[in-house]
Amino acid sequence: MLKLLNTIxxxxxxxxxxxxxxxxxxxxxVDLSKHxxxxxxxxxxxxxxxxxxxxxxxxxxxxxGRYFVREYNQKMNERILRVFLMRSLAISLFIDIVKNPMTPxxxxxxxxxxxxxxxxxxxRIMNQEFASSAIQFQRNGxxxxxxxxxxxxxxxxxxxxxxxxxxxxxxxxxxxxxxxEVAKALIRKAFDQKGIYHDSLTLxxxxxxxxxxxxxxQQGFHSNLSMIPEYQANTMDFSGxxxxxxxxxxxxxxxxxxxxxxxxxxxxxxxxxxxxTDAFISKLMHTYDYELSSDTQAFMSLIHRTLLNNYTLYxxxxxxxxxxxxxxxxAFNTDHPQLRAxxxxxxxxxxxxxxxxxxxxxxxxxxxxxxxxxxxxSYEARTQHVLIYSDLGYQHAxxxxxEIMTRFKLDPKQIIIDCMSYFELSSLDYDLCIGNxxxxxxxxxxxxxxTQKQYLGILEKLFx
Numbered sequence: 001m002l003k004l005l006n007t008i009x010x011x012x013x014x015x016x017x018x019x020x021x022x023x024x025x026x027x028x029x030v031d032l033s034k035h036x037x038x039x040x041x042x043x044x045x046x047x048x049x050x051x052x053x054x055x056x057x058x059x060x061x062x063x064x065g066r067y068f069v070r071e072y073n074q075k076m077n078e079r080i081l082r083v084f085l086m087r088s089l090a091i092s093l094f095i096d097i098v099k100n101p102m103t104p105x106x107x108x109x110x111x112x113x114x115x116x117x118x119x120x121x122x123x124r125i126m127n128q129e130f131a132s133s134a135i136q137f138q139r140n141g142x143x144x145x146x147x148x149x150x151x152x153x154x155x156x157x158x159x160x161x162x163x164x165x166x167x168x169x170x171x172x173x174x175x176x177x178x179x180x181e182v183a184k185a186l187i188r189k190a191f192d193q194k195g196i197y198h199d200s201l202t203l204x205x206x207x208x209x210x211x212x213x214x215x216x217x218q219q220g221f222h223s224n225l226s227m228i229p230e231y232q233a234n235t236m237d238f239s240g241x242x243x244x245x246x247x248x249x250x251x252x253x254x255x256x257x258x259x260x261x262x263x264x265x266x267x268x269x270x271x272x273x274x275x276x277t278d279a280f281i282s283k284l285m286h287t288y289d290y291e292l293s294s295d296t297q298a299f300m301s302l303i304h305r306t307l308l309n310n311y312t313l314y315x316x317x318x319x320x321x322x323x324x325x326x327x328x329x330x331a332f333n334t335d336h337p338q339l340r341a342x343x344x345x346x347x348x349x350x351x352x353x354x355x356x357x358x359x360x361x362x363x364x365x366x367x368x369x370x371x372x373x374x375x376x377x378s379y380e381a382r383t384q385h386v387l388i389y390s391d392l393g394y395q396h397a398x399x400x401x402x403e404i405m406t407r408f409k410l411d412p413k414q415i416i417i418d419c420m421s422y423f424e425l426s427s428l429d430y431d432l433c434i435g436n437x438x439x440x441x442x443x444x445x446x447x448x449x450x451t452q453k454q455y456l457g458i459l460e461k462l463f464x
Contacts, residue, residue: 001321004091004129008049009084011036015046017077019060019069026066054080078322085321087164089114090126092280095166097137097147098159098212099177101219121255133158134315152223153259154314156216160209161318169204171459173245175209182240183207190233190257196264206260223255225262232258245359266305268354273305276353280304284346296373303368307361308354315360329363330369337463339376340366343367384415384462389435391422392448400450408459415462432461 002010018035018046019027027035032043035298047060047067058076060067085091096108103111109119123137123145130136135158138148149155163175172180191198198206213223216388236257242248275395281297284290292300319326333340343366347358369376388404390396397419404410406418418430433443444461446454 001123001129005084005088009087009330010048011038011042012046013081013084015043016050016054016058016080019067020058020072020273022072024068024072026063026068028066032067059340067168070201074327081321082166089118090122090129091162091166092120093119094126094162095148097145099215101146105142108144127341130158132406135307145290151344152216152221153225153318155221156209156212156223156259157263157314157318158316159212160205163208163212164205165319165321166169169201172204172208175288176208177215177245178207178241179243179245180204180207180277183210185235186238187239187257187260190236190261191264192235192259194264196261206263210256210260210262214253217252218249218255223259225259226262235260238440244395263313265309268305271303272354273308274364276308277304279350279353280346283349284342287349288342288346290342290376292373293375296369296375299372300365300369303372304365307365308356311356311360315356317360325367326363329367383413384431386415386417386432386434386462387420387428387430388417389420389425389433389437390448391437394419394421394424396436396448397421400446403450404458410462432458 005013011438013017014036016135018023018032025031029040029043033040036046038046041321050058058068058069058073062068075425093108093112096111097104102240102404105116105119109116114122121137123139127136127263134150134151134154135147138146140146147155158381158394163172167175183282187210188198190196191206209293217223233254236254238248238250238253241253280317281292281300285292304334317323317326329340341364344358346361347362354395358431388397388400390400401417405412405415408455422435425439428441428443433441434446435443436446438445444458450458
């Protein structure tokens, strides 16, 4: 998605995130030139431009010919990215086409001070980037371009997520052309009537989705979702939502509100999702020895079934540019690889009950489970029993064991390694077998003096 940034902003962002990172590199101009794939002269220009725009919020210092940022600040990278996105031609065109779809192409080009070739080249880039979300910009001859998808609700949720990431959760009235506080109260009332759980972020998301849906309905694009009568909202007074902003149609606005309600509806067979969820939690507890309280099991069941519904309805990642949950989980998984491995394996073993790739939602699932059920982090990993055998004898197997334990600082309480001469093998009933000669079991084969790659393969088998 970073290809949607203007060229100079994209290059600035690449340089900024390289220096303003947890690694905290001290980089020469040559290093920066290689990283950004541009000339050293261009790097000097970029450094001057970045200093002019972002100091003192972000200061790139220089010492002995090397550039660095003294204190890493992730939030600064996010702030800079939002600024770059807001002035991106592609993003500005996207928002304008959503809000004003009937604007003639020539008028839009004049409005953005761009040529016809730039206009259509930008649309091609946008089509390439948004293809993974099943959304395209369609040329209609001399008529205005339009945003299309074989699933209209893809467009609506995509734009909702885009607005939320670009503009945040406050001061959205002028952007959405509605009174957001009145809309929030109306949607909260509808949720309460149907017993739908909501928090502050859910309400803001729902307000944006309502506004975008109403706008698309007004423009003649109709949702292809099959509404479920018992989950539809009761009659509401929408006058306060639109007063002072734009005209509204009661039927259209009610349809848009019902679409918001639909995102909180169990669209999948509840018995099927319950079987899958119960089987997954049972596998996690009994195969991987997690002791989970009834409250934790209930929450995990709820969030899992909710995510199954959400990702079945919209099988794409909803964070387009700043995926903070993904960033959190990437760092978390580095420190807690076993938890993710156990949860993922439990999902995969039972996934035949619901053919939805767990990779789509596992980060979301783990994040909300960790935040709400901290007891899952107090889990003590099941002790693994490993066998190392060697045809060079018992002492050689002991040497390999000591190397593995020392090299990876393994906890002897969690991993018990038995050593044996190949010629004394009696049983291979272990979680993992490692040896320097093939056997009929699925053992890891190593050299007499294992390579670094073989050691890493052992580590991967143990924890991933």
